[in-house]
Amino acid sequence: MSLWEVDLYPLEGQPDLLGRRVTAEAATLGLGKIDVLAARGFLIQSGAHSAELKQADIDKIVRELLCDSVVERAVVGRPADAALRKAPAGHEQLVHVLPKPGVMDPVAQSVLSAIADLGLKADAVRTMTKYWFAPLADDALKLLKAKVLSNDAIEQAVVGPLPFDKLEFGSKYEFKPLTVPLLSLDDAALMKLSKEGQLYLSLVEMQTIQNQFRELGRDPTDAELETVAQTWSEHCSHKTLGGRIRYRDGDREISFKSMLKETIFAATQELRKRWGDKDWCVSVFKDNAGVIKFDDQYHVCFKVETHNHPSALEPYGGANTGLGGVIRDPLGTGMGAKPICNTDVFCFAPPDMANDKIPQGVLHPQRVMRGVVSGVRDYGNRMGIPTVNGAVFFDERYLANPLVYCGNAGLIPVDKAFKQTLHGDYIVSVGGRTGRDGIHGATFSSAELTTESESVSGGAVQIGNAITEKMVLDVILAARDRNLFTAITDCGAGGFSSAVGEMGEEIGAEVWLDKAPVKYDGLSYTEIWISEAQERMVLSVSPEKWEEFEALCASESVEATIIGKFVPTGRLKLLYGENVVADLSMEFLHGGRPPVVREAVYDPPAVLPQPLPTKYTWDYTPELKGILGSLNVCSKEWVIRQYDHEVQAGSIVKPLVGVKNDGPSDAAVVRPVLGSKRGIVISNGMNPHFGDFDAYHMAASAIDEALRNCVAVGADPARIAILDNFCWGDCEQPETLGSLVRAALACYDMALAMETPFISGKDSLNNVFRFQGADGKRNTISIPPSLLISAIGQIDDVAKAVTMDLKEAGNLLYQVGATRHEMGGSHFAVVQKLPGGQVPQVDAPLAKRTFQAVHKALGTGTVRACHDLSEGGLAAAATEMAFAGGLGVRIHLAQVPYSLMLNPRSQEAAERLARDHEHLELHPLSAMPDATAVLLFAESNSRFLCEVPQAKAAAFEKALTGIPHALVGEVTDTGRVEILGLPQPTRDMPEEPSELRVPKVVDASLEDLKAAWQQPLRW
C-alpha cells in the first residue's frame, strides 16, 4: 500500500485566493494581519485493491487531472518527503486541514473516478488544504485553527507534518444482534437511556415502549428502540403542535385535541369547502410539499424546512444539507416534482459581535453567516435551481441558535400529483450510499443545544454532494414520465427508518438491511437503518418495472438497489441476512405514541409608552440613514450575488432590480414553463421584533407582509398560498408555547379573512442554548418567537409584472393604505433603542380589499413602480425606490393618508393652536408632537407606495375607490430624497401674523443614502 501527496500552489503572479481568504477572515475576527501561503492538496492511496501507482502514474494524474499548469505548480511526493515539507521562506509554521474520516468528501470521490477515466486506479483519495504561516504565537495559532481554518465537527487540523502514512478504511462488520434490557429498568434508568442513547423521548413515552415489550414478553432490539424513537421524534411526528394543548389567554380557555389541525389545517379545510368547485388546492398537509393548481398542464408545490441545529454546529454542511433536504421534498411529492426555485431565510446574531461575548461551544456569528451562505450557494447552484428570494434577520438571541430556513418550489404534471404504494412492490433505495453520517439527526433536532452538543452529536452533522442529488433528480423525472414506480418519498430525518415506515404504514414492509449499499465497511444493521446520509430517495417499484427502472438508473450512473418489499402484514420487519433484527407492528409504531399534553398560557402585554421624538422641524435624515444602514434593512447583495438566480432561464423579476441592478425587489417572479407566459411569485414575511410585543400581531403582520410583497409585483391575491414555519424556544414552558398557540390562532383568523390557504408547514422547537457563563452562572439564551410566512402567488402574464424602482421624473407617487400610530418593534424603534409602543396590527377585511384594489391597478397598467411599506416605513420605501431607479423623490407628509387619534392633551393643544392661528388652515395633526416620526417611519401593515404616470392617475384612483390612498409626492430629476414635513405656523416678529412654513424633514442625495444602505454587508 502506498500514499502519494500532491500539493498545488499558485504560480508566481497568480493570486493565492485560499490564503487571502484566511487573512481576510482573521482580520475581521480581530486576529490581526496574518501572513500565510496556501496550497490545495490531495492524498492518493493505492496498492491494497489495485496496483501501486508508480511515479510515472502519479505524474500523469497530476499533469492531466489535478494541476492546472497555466496557473498552478505541483509538488508531488510521499508525505514524509523533504520536498513536501520544505517551508517557503519566512513561513515555517505548517497546518494541514483535512475532512475527518467518514465525512463526505465529494471532490475526493470525483478524483477517484476521474483517475479511472485516465486508465489508472487508486483505492482512496482525501482532499486537504495546506497552510504555511509566518511564525505565530501558540495561542494565536490555536485561535486561528479553531476560528478560521477548521471546524472540529467535520475537519481535523494537523499542526506540523501529517502524522500518518495511510488513509483509514472502515473494518469489516461482524453481525452481532443487540437487545436493550428495557423491561428491567426503573423510571430513572429509562430517562438515562433516553438521553444517553440520544433517543430524546419523554418518560411516559419510554414507559409506553416498555409496556409494549412487556406484553410481547421480550426486550426490544436496538433497531426496534431506535425505530420507535425516530418515528416518535418531534421532527417526524410534530407531537407538540399536533398534540393536545390546554391554552389560556386572558379570560379565554381553549382545549385543543390537535392544535395545528384545529387552527392552521382547519382554516384551509374551511376555505376549500367554501370554494367548492373553485377549490384550487390539490394536496395539502399530506405529502412532502403542499400542492396547488397552476395551469392546465401543471400543478406547483412548495415546501420550506429548517436546518437549525446542524447549522449551529457546522454552518456550511448544515445549510448545504438543509437546502439539499428541502429540494428532496418536492422531488418526493406526488410522483416527483421538478424543483424550479429555492428560497432561503436566515437569522443570525450580528456579525460584528465581540469575540469575548461568544460562549464556549458557539461559533462566531460572522463565521456562521459565511458558512451558511456558502452552503446554500454550493448546493443550489450545483443543482441548477435558482435561488430567487430570501431574507436575513439579525438579533443577538440567534447567537447559539441561528435559524436556516430553506425552501423549494416544484412543478408537477397534473396527473402525477398522487402516489400509491402497492403490496408486492420492491422497496428501492436510489442515489447516495449509506454511511455513518447523520446518525440521530431526527432525535437531535428535538434536543436543546448545549456547550457539549458538538462532541455528543457531531455525527448528526454532514456535508452534502449536490451532484449526486442532481443525478437522482434527472433519472427520477425520466422514470416518472415512463411510469416506472408507484410511489416515492425522500430519505430525510430518520433515514430509511422514517421513509420506509411512512410508505409502508398502511401495508407492512420487510427490509433487507444487508442489501443497502454502504460507503464503507463496518456499519451495523441499526446504523444502516437510521443513517441520515444525504441524497437518497426511497421508491416503491413493481417487480415487472424493476428491470427497466434499474437500466434507466444505470444509464446515468445512478445506483438503485432493492432493499426490501412492501408486504401486507401490517408489520415492519427488518432482516440482516437471515437474522430478524426488528419486528414491530405498524399500528404501534404510528398509533402507539402516548399523546403529549401541554399547558400553554399567554398574557398579552400592556402597551407601554414610547418616547418618540417630538420636534416638527427635526431633520430626520440621520435617523433614516441609521435605518437604511441597520443590518436588517441594509443591502443583502453580497449574499444574493453568490446565488445563481437565473438558471433554468425563468427569472423575470429578479431579487435585485433597478437601473443598476441593485435595488431590493419585493418578490421574485419566475416563469417555470419555457415558452409560457404564466408565472409564479415567491415572497416571504417575518418580523421577530413584533413577537416581543404580541405573537398574534407578529403572525398577522408576517402574513400581511408576505401577501403584500407578492401583490406588489403583480400576483393575484386570490391565488396566493402560504406556508408556516414556526421556530420557537422551549415549548415545555407554558408561556413559550402560549405565544406559539397565539400565533397559530392569528394564522387561522388571517387565512380565513384573507382567503389565503396554508398548504404546508413545519416547526422547529427547543431553540434554546444553556451554558455556564464566565462568571460560573447558568445562562439560557432563547430565540425570539420566529414565524416565517412564505408565499407562492401566481401571475397570468409575467409581462404585467411591476418592479419597485422608480421609472420616470414627473410621475406621481401615491401611498395606498393608512399610516397608524404603530411604532412598537419598528426599525425606527430598534435602531433608536426606543422601548414600548403599539405593535402594528392588521385590519384583515381592509387588507383584503386593499390587495384586490392594488392588483386591479397593477393589472390595468396604471402603475410603473410599486413597493410595499415595511421596514423603515414610508421614508425607507421611498428612498429604496428612488435609488433603485436613480431618480429623486419629493414627498409631502401633509398629504399622507393616516388613521391617527389625537389623545386628549393633543386635542386640547390642537384647539389652542387653531384659536391662535385662526387665519391659517392648519393640518389636523399640527398639534401631535410625534406625528412626523410616525408618518415617516411607522410600520403599519397593508400599505404600498405606487408610481403613477399623470395620464393614468384617474384610472389609478378609480381602481383604489374605497381604499385609503392619497397623492403624496412626485418623482423628480434632482437626484435627492426630499421629504417635507407638516406645515407649522410660525411668525418672524411677535406682532406679525403667523404663516405656515413647511420644514424639510429629510433631504439627502441618492448616493449618500444608497451608500449608507450598501455599506454594512459589503464584504
Add this chain to the structure above:
Amino acid sequence: MANPRVLVLRAPGTNCDLETAHAFERAGAVAERLHVNRLREQPSLLDSFQIMCLPGGFSYGDDVSAGRILGNQIRVRLADDVRRFRDAGKLVLGICNGFQILLKSGILLEDDVPATGGPATAQATLALNESGRYEDRWVRLHTQGSKCVFFSGVESMYLPVAHAEGKFVPRDAAVLAKLEAGGQACLKYRPLEEGAATSAALPAGANHTVPYPDNPNGATNDIAAVCDPTGRVCGLMPHPERHIDAVQHPQWTRMKKLPPVGDGFVVFQNAVRYFL
C-alpha cells in the same frame, strides 16, 4: 437544407441543458439532449448532428477544477470524434461550464507540444474569479472582429454571467498575442457605461482594462469568449440562453417598448442560419 440538428450534451451536474435546447429550438433547430454516457458508448451518434453544444452547469461538481473531469473524458475518449465533427464544417459551442470543458479538453485551443519534447501544455485556462467567489451578474459585451460564427453581425450584447471560475488566463504573452491577432478573443467585457466606470480602481499590475464588476472575474484583456482558428468552435462565459426574451432583461420593466427578442437569441440564430 433541413433544420440543423443540435446535440446538447448532458453529464452529471449539467443544469442549463433544457433552456439551451429551448433556445436552439426557438431559433429553428431540432435539439436533442444526450447524456455523455451515450456518446461514450457510441461516438458515431455525433454524425447525425450539425451543432454540438456543451451547456452550463457543474459537470462532476466542478470538482478538482471547473470542467476538468468532463474535459478529460472528452480528451481521452471522444477527442478524435469531436475533431472530425469540427473538420466536417460543423459547429461546437460551449457556454459557461461548456467553455470550461471545451478549453480543458484541448478541443478549443489545442495543447502546445514543445519542439524540445516533454509533455504537451495547455495554452490557457479559466481560473477562479479574482473576487474569489461565485457571482451572478449582468455584463456588457462587445464582439471583436468577425472570426466567430456565433457572433456574426453582433456588435454588443447584455448577458448574465454566473460562475466562480471564469477568469481567462493565457499561458503567456505569446499565446495572448496570437489569440488577439487571429481574432480568436472574439468577445470582451466592456464598461456598463462607457467612460463612466473607468474611474474605478484596477488592481496593481492588472492585465485587463475594464475594472470589476464590469469585468466580473478579472479575465486577461477582458476576454469573455474564445474561438478556435476556424471560428466554428467557440466557448463563452456569459449565458446567451438566459436572455432570449425581452422579459429576461433585468431592467425590462424600465423599457417603454419591449424588443421582440433578447440579446442572446442571435447566438442561436447565427448557429442555425449557418446551415440554412
